[in-house]
Amino acid sequence: MFSIDDSVTHYTLERHPRNRAIVDIRNKRTGELGFIKIRHRLANFYAVSLIDPKTFDVRAETQVKSAGARLKPITLQGYKESVALKDTSIFGFEWSFEWENQKYKW
Incomplete structure (x- = not known):
């Protein structure tokens, strides 16, 4: 039988044991490292990067002049374009499909 948990990935966030600026993002079910979040300060701005742990490619990044x-x-x-995230914003994704002329989304 199909369960909604089969199509949804849950992640746990754990601060890296040796560096407080790094957060390990793991698949809750398998414990596999899915992403690494790195917070860093550069010359004139702060940056947070979401890194693929296998390829070390940056998947998403934000850069601001002030951490606040x-x-x-x-x-x-x-x-090519950025997504603006404000303090009052909710960031999420919506998936949908149609089956027997009914539209389902979550």
């Missing part, structure tokens, strides 16, 4: 900035544009790998 209300507007944080997120650059997603493969997209």
